[in-house]
Amino acid sequence: MTNKLFTSVFVLSLLFTSVDAQDLTSKFDAGKMRERVKRLSMDDLEGRGPGTAGGKLAAQYIADQLKAMGAKPANRGSYFQNVKLVGVKARRDTKLRVSKGGDAATYNFADDFVATTGAQRATAGAKAELVFVGYGIDAPLYKWSDYKGSPADYKGKVLMMLVNDPPATTGEPDLFGGKALTYYGRWTYKYEEAARRGAAGVILIHTNESAGYGWNVVRTSNGSWRYEIARGAKDKTPFLQFKSWATNEASAKILKQAGLDIDKLREAAKHRDFQPVKTGLTVDLQLNSEIKTFDSPNVVATVEGSDPKHASEYVVYSAHWDHLGIGEAGANGDKIYNGAYDNASGVAAVLGIAEVLAKMPKSERPKRSALFLFPTAEEQGLLGAEYYATHPLVPLRNTVADINLDGVNIFGKVRDFTALGAERSTIAAYIDASAKERSFVIKSDMNPEQGFYFRSDHFPFAKVGVPSINFQHGDDFITPPGAEAASFAKDYTAKYYHQVSDEFHDWFDPSAMVQEAEFALAFGIRIADSSATPHYKPTDEFSAAEGRRLNGR
Ligand SMILES: [Zn+2]
Numbered sequence: 001m002t003n004k005l006f007t008s009v010f011v012l013s014l015l016f017t018s019v020d021a022q023d024l025t026s027k028f029d030a031g032k033m034r035e036r037v038k039r040l041s042m043d044d045l046e047g048r049g050p051g052t053a054g055g056k057l058a059a060q061y062i063a064d065q066l067k068a069m070g071a072k073p074a075n076r077g078s079y080f081q082n083v084k085l086v087g088v089k090a091r092r093d094t095k096l097r098v099s100k101g102g103d104a105a106t107y108n109f110a111d112d113f114v115a116t117t118g119a120q121r122a123t124a125g126a127k128a129e130l131v132f133v134g135y136g137i138d139a140p141l142y143k144w145s146d147y148k149g150s151p152a153d154y155k156g157k158v159l160m161m162l163v164n165d166p167p168a169t170t171g172e173p174d175l176f177g178g179k180a181l182t183y184y185g186r187w188t189y190k191y192e193e194a195a196r197r198g199a200a201g202v203i204l205i206h207t208n209e210s211a212g213y214g215w216n217v218v219r220t221s222n223g224s225w226r227y228e229i230a231r232g233a234k235d236k237t238p239f240l241q242f243k244s245w246a247t248n249e250a251s252a253k254i255l256k257q258a259g260l261d262i263d264k265l266r267e268a269a270k271h272r273d274f275q276p277v278k279t280g281l282t283v284d285l286q287l288n289s290e291i292k293t294f295d296s297p298n299v300v301a302t303v304e305g306s307d308p309k310h311a312s313e314y315v316v317y318s319a320h321w322d323h324l325g326i327g328e329a330g331a332n333g334d335k336i337y338n339g340a341y342d343n344a345s346g347v348a349a350v351l352g353i354a355e356v357l358a359k360m361p362k363s364e365r366p367k368r369s370a371l372f373l374f375p376t377a378e379e380q381g382l383l384g385a386e387y388y389a390t391h392p393l394v395p396l397r398n399t400v401a402d403i404n405l406d407g408v409n410i411f412g413k414v415r416d417f418t419a420l421g422a423e424r425s426t427i428a429a430y431i432d433a434s435a436k437e438r439s440f441v442i443k444s445d446m447n448p449e450q451g452f453y454f455r456s457d458h459f460p461f462a463k464v465g466v467p468s469i470n471f472q473h474g475d476d477f478i479t480p481p482g483a484e485a486a487s488f489a490k491d492y493t494a495k496y497y498h499q500v501s502d503e504f505h506d507w508f509d510p511s512a513m514v515q516e517a518e519f520a521l522a523f524g525i526r527i528a529d530s531s532a533t534p535h536y537k538p539t540d541e542f543s544a545a546e547g548r549r550l551n552g553r
Helices: 002-019 030-040 043-048 053-069 187-196 215-222 248-257 262-268 340-359 383-390 427-438 459-463 483-490 492-496 510-529 543-550
Strands: 080-090 095-100 103-108 113-116 123-132 158-162 201-206 226-229 242-247 277-303 314-318 369-374 399-405 416-420 441-443 468-473
Touching: 030 053, 030 340, 030 510, 043 053, 053 277, 053 340, 053 369, 080 113, 080 383, 095 248, 103 248, 113 215, 113 277, 123 201, 123 242, 158 187, 158 248, 158 277, 187 201, 201 248, 201 277, 215 242, 226 383, 242 248, 242 277, 248 262, 248 277, 277 340, 277 383, 314 340, 314 510, 340 369, 340 399, 340 510, 369 510, 383 459, 399 459, 399 510, 416 427, 427 441, 427 468, 427 510, 459 468, 468 510, 483 492
Parallel strands: 123 158, 158 201, 201 242, 314 369, 314 399, 399 468, 416 441
Antiparallel strands: 080 226, 080 277, 095 103, 095 277, 113 242, 123 277, 277 369, 416 468
């Protein structure tokens, strides 16, 4: 009897192994994963602010873990890639002056406009003609350019523009992604394009509808410290003397000084034949700013692949280690933004993935190598990942994909996942195949109009043409989580996101983390072993960047 039972279990388990040969769950150490989330969330790491002592400790801890598991340093013998950062904070008594002939009007910081300098200097500014450029977009993919005429029309000028994408039309329902926000609609793109044109400054026109948030959000986030990657002496990246937002009311008033109607201009800008408007107005904005510079590292390691022909190619797994540091006290007097879910959980998951690969005998590893990137300063605008993507440690042409984890499931095992941006490239096929093996449901982006694809560390990889995704868990829990976990999951955006309450709790479920990490590793291995490498669909907005990536650089 005993024997018989034993035999049938044995046969079953054999069957199980052969059917589900890809299941790597048993290779993950759930206890370690939980310990790492806990360690990275502790108060002595001071919320892992870049440039702080706590941030340094956190980066060192990650490097120590990588070393201990046998992952190799990725930066000429070092686990660190230093990133120089600069913070600027404009004085709030700055005025914006707009004049035409003898007529002048003055606008107030915070109430009418906010501004920050891109010059990384204590004094910067511009006095130049204002040109209205519609949506400020140059998108060959959509046969659209708001920058008509000659380069001289924009060089040294102040450009006023609308945020978001031009709307799709009945004739062209997929224009600028239809309902989805494209990168051309993001304010970061608007600044970058204007800087490429040699503009001196930009004024973005704010409306609640086009921005997706109220003026209070713009005022708060632009009225304080703003961070950038410090430009080196030889860095030729173009920059703006000032980057600013103005309220719709102030913008309307400015345009009215030139006899122009903001609503008519907004309507004209919706059409492909829109012509930029030279207003004849002179804008004068001089910024005095506080400046601080500091260093903070990305943490980087590799595990070599098994195939000598492909080991020089890399699948990247990324998870930002930084969080908000010490800030304003929450309701309970706590000032430390521990960032347990955001993103100690992601770091622990990527460390877990690294450990599984590092401990595999080399011959059993996937063909291509893996690069583990723990970027700094994600919360300041994806700065560490941006720095990596523009200063890569392995050639970008050999960087086949980035899988980013930001907020890994600590609540309980689920049946559903989302791979943000997978549909843009052939990555989707690899994910679907691994999902099918596991009977997981892959859900598409529920809020494409919000542009979440542009808001975590996979995005700098997309900008340089590397197929990339942000991998996220769903909330279709196999077993309903306990009350505390359920409330953390359900009220995350309202009560925990970027709050002091995002802390480690004993109920954190490492089996859910293992489930998510195992799935990410499984399709990562599929990509690493594939005869082809992922590529963007030709209709995708990052396809052109991919072409540039593969043809050198
Ligand atoms: Zn995050």
